[in-house]
Amino acid sequence: MSVEPFDAVQVITAKRDGGVVPEDALRWMVDAFTRGYVSDAQMASFAMAVLQRGMERDEIRVMTDAMIASGERMSFAKLGKPTVDKHSTGGVGDKITLPLAPLVASFGVAVPQLSGRGLGHTGGTLDKLESIPGWRAALSNQEMFDQLSDVGAVICAAGSGLAPADKRLYALRDVTGTVEAIPLIASSIMSKKIAEGTDALVLDVKFGSGAFMKDIDRARELAETMVALGTDSGVATTALLTDMSVPLGLAIGNANEVRESVEILAGGGPADVRELTVALAREMLALAGLPDADVEAALDGGQAMDVWNAMIRAQDGDPDAALPVPRETHVVTASSSGVVTRMEALPFGIAAWRLGAGRARAEDLVVHAAGIDLHAKPGDRVEAGQALFTLSADDDARFDRALDALEGAWEIGDAASDVGPLVRERITA
């Protein structure tokens, strides 16, 4: 006879009818799913009920805590310095983690940045860094701890030991039309960040065509949910809502994004990348108790670059080595003179993906030199025949499908339309 204290149908039915699932029942549901007692079909039905009916703030905290309890929990308490992490919901040309982690660490704060690989049109931080000869993503917990202690910043692969139940649930949601449930998105992102053991967290929640959330209202709901969840779980959390309707910076790919990141660390680089790096660094340092840190000076004075070099070397990378260059390039020029009025992030992301910068399946390899370099951005004046952007790939057979994706993705007109600020809102507990 079963000695299970709850029944999956009872839990599903409570949520299905708009009720609140009691804490002990919700913890049991996640645990029983991890053990295989609750089936994929039952969990999929529950996930759809959550998508339709939502979850209360406390249910999300409990669900997340149960996810964390399915695996190991790290702690950086013995480091003797504050830890602060950042998470972006993903966008096109989003390389911010690369300059940001060493910049924040240059103020004596530890930045344990567990990252992932890209899937679909948004790139992955580890894929970008793997453009650097020798650099390795996989670190043991001890290596990570030592690097945080010595260098202050680490960007590495999240081990499979953190919130394994989330990994299984995410794979299930992916095939059952339940990815979009905000309580489950929040719980999935935050369970790994909380299990990682950071003291504080800054979220870059993006909206617009190149973001997972197209709509600012949904992005705000996700940001508010995650800020509440972090706060309730003892992690000081702030979120910025940022515009992802235009690619971030001028580089979309892997090696070219590393190059652009190094420009930022050298005090240069595109204005939007610098603006967002500085804004996120200020939020992270404020949560670490350094609200008055002079972030711009650390970029312009080389302190952030010193940490970058040490961070890359600590993971066996050579920060001075040449980055891979593409075998084939194709330049797209302006067909008329005028002002660039639109450059849609999503098609540029898809085009870079098709050029080889991203992967369709988890087992695919990325081409580090593939991608797109923009030579103009919305608001810039261009003359007919002037280069607008360059496509790069290992094989020129890839250009046609990339250009298909870019059909109608940019526009040249008389005057640029007004665009709002990059950082649109700030959400705190």
Place this chain on the structure above:
Amino acid sequence: MSVEPFDAVQVITAKRDGGVVPEDALRWMVDAFTRGYVSDAQMASFAMAVLQRGMERDEIRVMTDAMIASGERMSFAKLGKPTVDKHSTGGVGDKITLPLAPLVASFGVAVPQLSGRGLGHTGGTLDKLESIPGWRAALSNQEMFDQLSDVGAVICAAGSGLAPADKRLYALRDVTGTVEAIPLIASSIMSKKIAEGTDALVLDVKFGSGAFMKDIDRARELAETMVALGTDSGVATTALLTDMSVPLGLAIGNANEVRESVEILAGGGPADVRELTVALAREMLALAGLPDADVEAALDGGQAMDVWNAMIRAQDGDPDAALPVPRETHVVTASSSGVVTRMEALPFGIAAWRLGAGRARAEDLVVHAAGIDLHAKPGDRVEAGQALFTLSADDDARFDRALDALEGAWEIGDAASDVGPLVRERITA
């Protein structure tokens, strides 16, 4: 590479967001589920989306037609007489099929009544008939056809060849909290009735404590959905909404329900059982083109009883054989004098089930002589110490748990409260 024309996530997402699933996509979904290409988890998520978002009339027709297409389809066209069937959503003491099928057949109409076994607190028609020595539920399609031709009425087990996809979907819904989705209930019931090949169908949709639908509004919605579905699928369909807050008749069990049915066929029996039998027979005969058939005369004149005897004999049963009698009985008496004001169907159904009349799992056996005989009904005057009802079982150890279920299930007061009519509404296309 897959050559599937649709993707399960696409179908789930359309329904999840409140859209209409196109006909070809919905047919593919059911077919791919039957083939095992669409997983249980995907179908469970889809079922929950249907429960939350509903389905349009035409989607329900397509879904049902796809269920039918998963198996065989019978035809009685060669019989040369109209066919009409009846389905009840199930209740406590609901033996109406037993007198109804021979009564309707006595007018020259064929009644192909494919029935099931009971599970939980509602009894199964086949379980009741198996109280009769020798009677067998399993007939081949040819035997069924021959009996419809010769006798006119057949009550037998539905073969597994009708709508097998429905069987798989029902089992999945049972464990994923999606049983209650009205479009799926309607599709499940009607797919088997339509595949059976009947020309016309009368539905007895019950509401109240002893029914699957407690609430009359939900029962009406189900009835309207099924009438529309039958009509759209070429089966003339009418529904009656009937009250199931009080047990039907005086007998709850198996052998005792057969005894009560024979009383009805002899022109006697409890008034409510006769009333509902007559009302449903009139609807069935009207759909078969005989709106003026004198139904009461066929009960009082013995024509219905003649068909009953022939029908039981055709399936190797002996209509004159003694029915099983219980080993143990326990009489419950009135503790005070007054009028019976309440007798709740659900606890009486659960008590009969616990006495052995029903089964908890499909593989359990029922005790044919177990059950409850009522000696008074709401509205009847009783004196203190007078017998109210008798429990019957094979083992007196069963009485305690049955009496637990009956705690507070009846009341004796000063005057009976008004109850509405048994047949509350009639729903037609």
